[in-house]
Amino acid sequence: MSTKINCVDVPDNKLFGAIVKYSIPLMLAGFLQLLFNAADVVVVGRFAEDSEAALAAVGSTGSLINLLVNLFTGLSVGVSVTVSHYYGGGDEKNVSKTAHTSLIISVISGLALMLVGLFFSRTFLSWMDTPDSVIDLASIYMQIYFVGIPASLIYNFCSAVIRSVGDTKTPFIILSCAGVINVLLNMLLVIVFHLDVVGVATATTVANWCSAAAIVFYMAKAQGCIQLKLKWMTVNKRILKKIILIGLPAGLQGICFSISNVIIQSALNSFNDKVVLSANTAAANIEGFIYILMNACYHACVTFTGQNIGSGRKDRISKVALRCAILTVAVGMSLGFVFCLLLGKNMIGIYITDSPLAIEYGYTRLCRVGLLYFLYGLIDVIVGSVRGMGSSTSSMIVMLFGVCGIRILWISFIFKASPTLSTLYLSYPVSWLITLGIILALFFIDKKRVLNGRRPLP
Numbered sequence: 001m002s003t004k005i006n007c008v009d010v011p012d013n014k015l016f017g018a019i020v021k022y023s024i025p026l027m028l029a030g031f032l033q034l035l036f037n038a039a040d041v042v043v044v045g046r047f048a049e050d051s052e053a054a055l056a057a058v059g060s061t062g063s064l065i066n067l068l069v070n071l072f073t074g075l076s077v078g079v080s081v082t083v084s085h086y087y088g089g090g091d092e093k094n095v096s097k098t099a100h101t102s103l104i105i106s107v108i109s110g111l112a113l114m115l116v117g118l119f120f121s122r123t124f125l126s127w128m129d130t131p132d133s134v135i136d137l138a139s140i141y142m143q144i145y146f147v148g149i150p151a152s153l154i155y156n157f158c159s160a161v162i163r164s165v166g167d168t169k170t171p172f173i174i175l176s177c178a179g180v181i182n183v184l185l186n187m188l189l190v191i192v193f194h195l196d197v198v199g200v201a202t203a204t205t206v207a208n209w210c211s212a213a214a215i216v217f218y219m220a221k222a223q224g225c226i227q228l229k230l231k232w233m234t235v236n237k238r239i240l241k242k243i244i245l246i247g248l249p250a251g252l253q254g255i256c257f258s259i260s261n262v263i264i265q266s267a268l269n270s271f272n273d274k275v276v277l278s279a280n281t282a283a284a285n286i287e288g289f290i291y292i293l294m295n296a297c298y299h300a301c302v303t304f305t306g307q308n309i310g311s312g313r314k315d316r317i318s319k320v321a322l323r324c325a326i327l328t329v330a331v332g333m334s335l336g337f338v339f340c341l342l343l344g345k346n347m348i349g350i351y352i353t354d355s356p357l358a359i360e361y362g363y364t365r366l367c368r369v370g371l372l373y374f375l376y377g378l379i380d381v382i383v384g385s386v387r388g389m390g391s392s393t394s395s396m397i398v399m400l401f402g403v404c405g406i407r408i409l410w411i412s413f414i415f416k417a418s419p420t421l422s423t424l425y426l427s428y429p430v431s432w433l434i435t436l437g438i439i440l441a442l443f444f445i446d447k448k449r450v451l452n453g454r455r456p457l458p
Helices: 012-047 051-060 062-088 092-127 131-148 149-164 169-192 196-221 239-269 275-311 313-341 342-352 356-368 375-390 393-417 421-425 429-452
Strands: none
Touching: 012 051, 012 169, 012 196, 012 313, 012 342, 051 062, 051 092, 051 131, 051 169, 051 196, 051 275, 062 092, 062 149, 062 275, 062 375, 092 131, 092 149, 092 196, 092 239, 131 149, 131 196, 131 275, 149 169, 169 196, 196 275, 196 313, 196 342, 239 275, 239 375, 239 393, 239 421, 275 313, 275 356, 275 375, 313 342, 313 356, 313 375, 313 429, 342 356, 356 421, 375 393, 375 429, 393 421, 393 429, 421 429
């Protein structure tokens, strides 16, 4: 089933092709995952009894869910870098220890997060000023969704291990099968049984548990260093520390990004208009396709950089980063043009069929945000290179200031002075441009330190 790429053995003249080959299954997996998630939105938008309320309820939970999940998802980045370093250096014993440690972390973290989601969803939504017309449905959606969070983390951590040894095909196949289950259950529970928000949440939860079971089964049957065995199931404290040192800042960075999105969602809620919320949900889903395809380049940069650092090939840091950057900009700019300018209104019309005003609102966001999403993809790649070198805290600080801080200032002053959708959405590209300049400076500092035999900044 698997097709592994040894990032260290790839010659320089074939490096770009190897990155593309590694990235394509990730792009397809991400595309399918969002396609299946979009099915949730499309199904409730077209078939729910109160489609605007259902669509707004599902959309209003996204930034909050990401905020709660990102800390633990960031730890999977620590797993990816740790495995890449060990695998690149030929240390399969520690790869195995990392695989078992990461599975235990994912189970414990997932159960803790599930309890938080079950008991505090409504409280968190209330803090975000979620409209009364939406909050009941949104709370129900979140509670059911969080039943599947342990499974989601198990899949993310295990797939991080598999990808880091050069295999992106297997996670893609597993995710594809789970996605088909998600779509079929959506259609059954919403269209046939009219469960609306409860139906799409249940479908997502069941699909998450199917993907978790499949990937654990695959690793249990696999040969070599990624094989899982019950008798080896223990937490290695040294490896756990390494995962946390890299993954915790990555998780905090994700939280910072999510906090800024929660703040923007709160600003959107201030319009107290279901049309605005449903339009934003549709446009954000379309932008998600652009981001997830670019994000494959980030994972490629982490793995290729990490394996080459582990093998002592420090001279390839810039080569990997440049090729990943070229790929992500090409993907982001081309998709931004097609999805936003060329087909923007038609694509929003797939989600929303009965509100021309909502389509106009959604198109406004696509022109302000989606068209320039390649800037964030470029930031992502540079951050991936920095993390692949073994640095994580410094990039977190940059993202805290550049993404979260700038947006908070923008909403507090610029949006407050001109409270329009266009003003609000401009906070995205402004924060990206500032962050890009700072993260590039950090990349060159870390690269120089590594080439001189020193550790990168923390």
